[in-house]
Amino acid sequence: MNLKAVITGIQAWFDDRFGLSQIFKFLREKEVPQHKHTIWYYTGSAILLFFGIQVITGFMLVFYYKPTLEEANKSIARIMTEAPLGWIIRSVHFWSASFMIAIVFIHLFSIWITKSYRKPREATWMSGVFLLVISLAFGFTGYLLPWDALSLSATKVGTDIPRSIPVVGIWITKLLRGGEDVTGDTLTRFFGFHVCILPVFIFILLGFHIYFIQKQGMSLPVDVENRNEDVNSLPFWPNFVYREMIVWLLLVGILVTIAIFLPPSLDKAADLMAPAPEGIKPEWYFLFLFQILKIFPAKILFINGDTLAVLLFAVAFILFFFLPFIDNKPAERKGKIITVIAYVVIVFAVVMTVWSLL
Amino acid sequence: MKLKHSLFSRRQFLNGLLGGWLGALAASFLYPMVKFIFPPYREPDKVVLSFSDYQDMEPNSVRNFSWGTKPGLIKKNDNGTYFAFVAVCTHLDCNVVYLTEQRKFFCACHEGWYDENGLNIGGPPPRPLRQLIVEIEGENIIVKREGVE
Numbered sequence: 001m002n003l004k005a006v007i008t009g010i011q012a013w014f015d016d017r018f019g020l021s022q023i024f025k026f027l028r029e030k031e032v033p034q035h036k037h038t039i040w041y042y043t044g045s046a047i048l049l050f051f052g053i054q055v056i057t058g059f060m061l062v063f064y065y066k067p068t069l070e071e072a073n074k075s076i077a078r079i080m081t082e083a084p085l086g087w088i089i090r091s092v093h094f095w096s097a098s099f100m101i102a103i104v105f106i107h108l109f110s111i112w113i114t115k116s117y118r119k120p121r122e123a124t125w126m127s128g129v130f131l132l133v134i135s136l137a138f139g140f141t142g143y144l145l146p147w148d149a150l151s152l153s154a155t156k157v158g159t160d161i162p163r164s165i166p167v168v169g170i171w172i173t174k175l176l177r178g179g180e181d182v183t184g185d186t187l188t189r190f191f192g193f194h195v196c197i198l199p200v201f202i203f204i205l206l207g208f209h210i211y212f213i214q215k216q217g218m219s220l221p222v223d224v225e226n227r228n229e230d231v232n233s234l235p236f237w238p239n240f241v242y243r244e245m246i247v248w249l250l251l252v253g254i255l256v257t258i259a260i261f262l263p264p265s266l267d268k269a270a271d272l273m274a275p276a277p278e279g280i281k282p283e284w285y286f287l288f289l290f291q292i293l294k295i296f297p298a299k300i301l302f303i304n305g306d307t308l309a310v311l312l313f314a315v316a317f318i319l320f321f322f323l324p325f326i327d328n329k330p331a332e333r334k335g336k337i338i339t340v341i342a343y344v345v346i347v348f349a350v351v352m353t354v355w356s357l358l
Numbered sequence: 359m360k361l362k363h364s365l366f367s368r369r370q371f372l373n374g375l376l377g378g379w380l381g382a383l384a385a386s387f388l389y390p391m392v393k394f395i396f397p398p399y400r401e402p403d404k405v406v407l408s409f410s411d412y413q414d415m416e417p418n419s420v421r422n423f424s425w426g427t428k429p430g431l432i433k434k435n436d437n438g439t440y441f442a443f444v445a446v447c448t449h450l451d452c453n454v455v456y457l458t459e460q461r462k463f464f465c466a467c468h469e470g471w472y473d474e475n476g477l478n479i480g481g482p483p484p485r486p487l488r489q490l491i492v493e494i495e496g497e498n499i500i501v502k503r504e505g506v507e
Contacts, residue, residue, distance in 0.1 A: 153452050157467055160451040171396070180399040181427040182451075273422055273429035275445070275455030276466040293450065294468040298484040305482060306449070 026214070030236035035224045040110035043103055044213075045244045046251055050100035051206075053255070054138075057093040058195065065145065067191035069184030072147040073269035080266060091263035095255055097139055101285045104135050112323070112342040115330045116219035122324035124212040127205050129321050134202045139283055141194040147187055148267035153276040155190070156182045158286075161293070164307040165314070183272065222330050281356070288352035289313075402426045404502030412440070412499055418474070420456040423501065429453050430490070430501065433474070442490040442501045443476050449483040463487060 015021045032041060064083050066075040079086035108128070111117060117125035144155045159182060162172035178185035224231060234240050282290050296305040319326065327338040366374075407423055415421055415434040423430045423442075431445040433456065443463075445454050452467035462479075463472035471480035476487035493500045 153467055156452055157450040174396050174399075178395075179397050179427070180401075183427050185397065272427070273424060274453060275429075276447075276452040278466045280452075280467050290468075294482065296482060298449075298478065298482050304484050306484070 027237050028235075030214075030217075031233035032218055032236050032240045033220055033224075034232040034234055035221070037110075037114050037221045037224070040107075040114065041218060042244060042247050043107035043110060046103045046247060047100060047107060049248050049251060050096045050103065050255075051202075053096040053252075054093065054100065055199075057089050057096065060089050061093055062195055065191075067145070067188050069147075069187060072145060072187055073266070076146045076266055080263075087263050088259060091259035092255065094264040095259045095262075097142060098284070099251070099255055101135060101139055104132060105285070108132060109342060109346060113339055114219075114221040115327065115335065115339070116221070117324040118219075118222075118327070118330050119324070121212070121216055121219055124209060124216070125324050126321060127209040127212065131202065131205050131209060134198055134205065136285065138194065138198055138202075139285065141190040141198070143283055144187060144190045145194065146266055147270050149270050149274065149277045150267060150280055152182065152270035152272070153280045154282045154286075155186065156276075157290075157293075158282070159186070161306070161310060164304060164310045166307070169310075181272075222335070226331060284353065287356045288349045291352040291356035294356070401503065403506045404500055405430075407432075407499045407501065409494060409497055409499050418458060418461065420458075425490070425501070431456060432492070432499070432501070435474075440492045440494070440499070441476070442492045444488040444490065446488075447483055448478065448485040448487065449481070454487065 032038070061079065064075055064079045064086065066072060076090070079090055081087075083089075111125070111128070140155075140158055144151045159173055159176045162169045162176070165172070174180065176186070176189070177183075178189040220231065234243075281287065292309060293306065296309045298305050300308055323338070327335055329335060330338075402425065405423065405425060412421055412432055412434075415432075417434055417436045417438065420431045420433045422445075423432055425444050429445040431443050431454075433441040433443065435441060445463075446452065447454050447465035447467065447470050449465065449468055449470050452465050454463045454465045454470075454472070456462075457464050461474040463474075463476065464470070465481070465483070469481045470478070470483040472483065472487050473479050476489055478484070478486050490501050490503055491506075493502070
C-alpha cells in the first residue's frame with residue numbers, strides 16, 4: 001500500500017463524515033467579479049482579520065485581567081509592566097478594535113453607496129446592522145474595563161442615555177449598570193458582556209452574514225449591473241485569496257507598527273465619588289454622538305432635549321435598519337436620494353467629530 | 359371535530375391549552391431570570407455624618423460625603439448655613455465639581471453649569487442639582503431626603 005492510497009483513504013473517511021468536498025468544490029468555483037468597485041470587496045475580509053486578532057489577543061488578556069473594583073486597574077497595570085510583552089498585546093487589542101470599527105464603517109458606507117443591499121440581499125444588510133451594533137457594544141464595554149477616570153465618566157454618560165426613553169429606558173439603564181448607579185457591579189457586568197454574551201451573538205450573526213453572502217454570491221454595483229455587459233471575474237481560490245492576503249499583511253504591518261509606537265495609556269484607578277475629569281471624550285467612533293448630546297438644548301418646546309435626541313436617533317436607526325425596503329427602486333430617482341443621504345450622513349458625522357475635538 | 363355551536367374545534371382547544379401551558383411554564387422560568395438581573399436598590403433615607411468633620415469648612419466651600427452609591431457635596435454658605443447636594447449632573451449622570459472662585463457647580467462631561475444654589479444656568483442640564491435637607495443635631499450632621507422624618 002503506497003502513501004497516496006493512504007492519503008486518499010483518509011480523505012474519503014473524512015469526506016464520508018464531514019462532506020467537506022462539497023465545500024471545497026464550492027470554494028473552487030466561487031468567483032469574484034472585477035470592476036471599478038472591486039476594492040470594496042476587500043473590506044469584509046479585513047474586518048474578519050481584525051476580529052480574529054481581537055479574539056486571539058482577547059484570549060491572552062483574559063488570562064491576566066481581573067474584573068473587580070479593586071483589581072481591574074491594577075491588573076491592567078500588571079499586564080502593561082509585568083506580563084511578558086503584555087503591553088504589546090494590550091496595545092494591539094486596543095488599536096485593532098479601532099481599526100475594526102473604522103473598516104466596519106467603510107464597509108457599511110461602501111455597501112450603502114453601491115446599493116449592495118438590494119433584493120435579494122436585505123437579510124445580509126440587516127444582519128450587518130446587528131453586527132455593527134454588536135461591534136460598537138464591544139467597544140463600549142471594553143472601554144470601561146481599564147477602570148480609570150475617563151472610562152468611568154464615559155460609561156456613566158453612555159449608560160444614562162437610554163434613561164430618557166419613555167417607560168423602558170430606566171430598565172435598560174439598570175440592566176446595563178447592574179443597579180441604579182455605575183459601581184463595581186457595572187464593571188463585572190460589562191466584563192461579562194464583553195467576553196461572554198457579545199461573543200456568542202457576534203459568532204452566530206457572523207455565521208448568518210457570511211452564509212448569506214456565499215448563498216447569493218458577490219453583489220454587483222447598480223451601474224455595473226445595468227450596463228448588461230459580461231463582467232470579468234476572478235476565481236476566489238486561489239487568485240482572490242492571495243490578493244486578500246497581501247492586503248492582510250499590509251494591514252497587520254500598519255497595526256503592529258502603530259501598536260508599538262503608540263501604546264494606550266493607563267490612568268490611575270477611577271474614584272466613584274470624584275468629579276468627572278475635564279476634557280472627557282469617548283472613543284472616536286462615539287464622538288459625533290457625544291457632540292450631538294452636548295449641543296442639544298435642555299428643553300425644546302417643553303420636551304426634554306435628551307429625550308428628543310434619543311427618540312430622533314431611534315427613528316433614524318429604524319429607517320437605517322429597513323433601508324433595503326425603503327430603497328426598493330435603486331435605479332430610479334428614489335435611489336439617488338438615498339445615495340445623497342449616505343454622503344450627508346458621512347459629512348455630518350465628520351463635522352460633528354471634528355467639532356467635538358476643537 | 360367541531361360541534362355544531364362551538365367556536366373552535368377540539369384540536370384548537372387542546373392546542374390552545376398546550377400552548378397556554380407552555381407559555382405559562384416559560385414565564386415561570388423567565389420571571390426569576392429577569393428578577394435576578396436587576397439587583398435591588400434602596401436610596402438611603404438619611405446619612406449621619408460627624409459634625410466635627412465639617413465644622414472647620416471655610417464659607418463658600420464644599421466637602422464630600424457618600425449618598426449611598428452616589429457622591430454628595432456638603433456646601434457651607436456665606437452666612438454659615440449648610441446645603442447638601444447629590445453631586446451628579448442632571449443631564450447624563452456625571453459627577454459635578456464646585457468651582458469656588460466662580461461660585462458655580464460644573465459638569466465636565468458636556469459642560470453643564472449650576473449656580474451656587476444648584477440651579478441649572480448653562481449647558482445641557484434640564485433640572486437643578488438635587489438638594490437634600492441638612493440638620494445639625496449636636497455632634498452630628500444629618501443629611502436626609504425630602505419627606506423623611
